[in-house]
Amino acid sequence: MNIALIAHDPKKKLMQNFCIAYRGILERHDVYSTETTGRLVEEASGLSIHKFLAGHLGGVEQIATQIESNQIDMVIFLRENSMSQPHNNDFHYISTLCDVYNIPLASNLATAELLIKALERGDLDWRSLYKN
Numbered sequence: 001m002n003i004a005l006i007a008h009d010p011k012k013k014l015m016q017n018f019c020i021a022y023r024g025i026l027e028r029h030d031v032y033s034t035e036t037t038g039r040l041v042e043e044a045s046g047l048s049i050h051k052f053l054a055g056h057l058g059g060v061e062q063i064a065t066q067i068e069s070n071q072i073d074m075v076i077f078l079r080e081n082s083m084s085q086p087h088n089n090d091f092h093y094i095s096t097l098c099d100v101y102n103i104p105l106a107s108n109l110a111t112a113e114l115l116i117k118a119l120e121r122g123d124l125d126w127r128s129l130y131k132n
Helices: 009-021 035-045 059-068 088-101 109-121 127-131
Strands: 002-007 030-033 049-051 074-078
Touching (some): 002 009, 002 035, 002 059, 009 109, 030 059, 059 088
Parallel strands (some): 002 030
């Protein structure tokens, strides 16, 4: 499975801790991320991350393109919750694409943990049907 990780600045440490905690599951899959989040997760967890550009430099759009071409199976997007932040449009863009293309999306730690456990159990194997 191909998993995309995105985290706004205030949530990057939380993403690092999540990836450390679930390293054993994540290392069995291909993990993609925006540049800064990917670098921080790699340094903290030792996972190998395929990195796109930084989010504000087009990395979110690169992940969006992967979603549109059915190359991403799950997205974990830990976002800053302040509605006044201009980068909240990034989340709206990605969440809309996930809805359109039927991609599981987590926007908080509780949902991310549910999805990662479902991935471990094989509950997301149905995604392979979309690739054939």
